[in-house]
Amino acid sequence: MISTSNRAVVDELALRHLDAAYNLGRWLLGNEQDASDAVHDAYLRAARACDTYAGGNARAWFLAIVRNCCLARLAVRHKEKKNVAIDGNPAAAERAMPQGDDDVGDSLDSEQRRSLVAQYLRGLPDVYREVLVLREIEELSYREIADVLETPIGTVMSRLARGRTLLHKALTDNGPTEPPHGL
Amino acid sequence: MDCKTASDLLPLYFDGELDRATSRGFEAHVDACPACRDALVALDALRQALRHEAPRFDAPGALRARVIASAAGMPTPEARQFRVALRPWMAMAASLLLAFVAGGAALAAWQRASSASAVEAQQTRDLFASHWRALAATSPIDVVSTDQHTVKPWFAGKVATAPVVRDFKAEGYALIGGRIDYVGNDRVPVLVYQHGKHLVDVFILPGGGVASDGSPVQMQGYVLERAMLGGQAVAIVSDMDRAELTRFRDLLDSQVQGD
Structure with a gap:
């Protein structure tokens, strides 16, 4: 019977933190389809693993699973990119090229598309982008972020500092009045 | 409080991670220090920009519907009861077994043997992932030092077992x-060691590590090899070539216990 209540807890937890989970997935993977699939995978994994959930911060536990599902997808994506032959296959080459706005911007309205902050955030390496999203947008504490990333708090702090510096530098170097030059 | 301390504490204060007493000390400094105040303002400007301009994506309705549908379609607790019912029984058997064998060593060995290969595969993936993550990070090192007498104490209090730290610069x-x-x-x-342009990670494995057939594992051009360093099981991960790796492993293996 413990299992029944745990499952109910996981279902409730997943639905309550679905926006947070999707937001993380969306920023990591860049598009709606992949982010949705990753979050759905994460829910299935969480539901199967509900017996092993041992208390602690539930949101961090679920987001850690979401993040692992996203990283698995990213790993596959990087592998596919590496293996693609560009010669004589323009379509594949197109897919393998780093994608700018099109990758992410489909459903963004023009105002958000103009936002330099969002654009530079998208341009940051994954490790800095995820920590900034978790801290500044999702407002997780250092401890929760450390649990999600499964890293020491010191690493969270150094990545956060570095990510902020990079983003701040990108914004001040390029000035908010200049038109974006695609990262 | 001086400016150096204050600037170290600044992100912690800004993120609400400082205790109250230290916060008060920090605030007293910031009141008197325009440079630190500006830094705080800059952090806040960045946060406001992120919160207002970087969209928080809400889960699409389709995803919510999918999760709800999966929740309804998952195996019911009745169907899972076999596994669930087994658990207390297994726990009892385990405790009986424990009562009969001296200590828990036999049980641990049994558990290890039963899932050793799965555990080892998982651990191998973890080790490669850690190495790659470290390479991708700004610095693969938390404590930078070429002095073993600095590196070793740094670990004290951070991990359960202090590693044997040796420098092999001469080699x-x-x-x-x-x-x-x-x-x-x-x-x-x-x-973390450096050999030419190669970065070498030596992971001190927990609990003596997992059993292995001793052959190196390769993944995407990186090699993992297990070894012993002063009585502790370790795993070496690097992109060195095979001969250099073997030489390094032999070097580690030749170290005796104690410091």
């Missing part, structure tokens, strides 16, 4: 620092 493998990383659920010390 061409210079100690450049250490860091803490995760392998499974364990925080483990990692010694």
Whole structure:
């Protein structure tokens, strides 16, 4: 019977933190389809693993699973990119090229598309982008972020500092009045 | 409080991670220090920009519907009862077994043997992932030092077992620092060496590590090899070529216990 209540807890937890989970997935993977699939995978994994959930911060536990599902997808994506032959296959080459706005911007309205902050955030390496999203947008504490990333708090702090510096530098170097030059 | 201390505490204060007494000390400094105040303002400007301009994506309705549908379609607790009912029984059997064998060693060995290969595969993936993550980070090292007497005490209090730290600079493998990383659920010390242009991670494995047939594992051009360093099981991960790796492993293996 413990299992029944745990499952109910996981279902409730997943639905309550679905926006947070999707937001993380969306920023990591860049598009709606992949982010949705990753979050759905994460829910299935969480539901199967509900017996092993041992208390602690539930949101961090679920987001850690979401993040692992996203990283698995990213790993596959990087592998596919590496293996693609560009010669004589323009379509594949197109897919393998780093994608700018099109990758992410489909459903963004023009105002958000103009936002330099969002654009530079998208341009940051994954490790800095995820920590900034978790801290500044999702407002997780250092401890929760450390649990999600499964890293020491010191690493969270150094990545956060570095990510902020990079983003701040990108914004001040390029000035908010200049038109974006695609990262 | 001086400016150096204050600037170290600044992100902590800004993120609400400082205790109240230290916060008050920090605020007193900021009141008197325009430079620190500006830094705080800059952090806040960045946060406001992020919160207002970087969209928080809400889960699409289709995803919510999918999760709800999956929740309804998952195996019911009745169907799972077989597994669930087994658990208390297994726990009892385990405790009986424990009562009969001296200590828990036999049980641990049995558990290890039953899932050793799965555990080893998982651990191997973890180790490669840690190495790659460290390479991708700004610095693969938390404590930068070429001095083994600096690196070793740094680990004290951060991990359960202090590693044996040796520098092999004379042999061409210079100690450049250490860091803490995760392998499974364990925080483990990692010694970082440099050999030419290659970065070498030596993970001190928890609980003596897992059994292995001793052959190196390769993944995407990186090689993992297990070894012993002063009585502790370690795993070496690097992109060195095979001969250099073997030489390094032999070097580690030749170290005796104690410091």
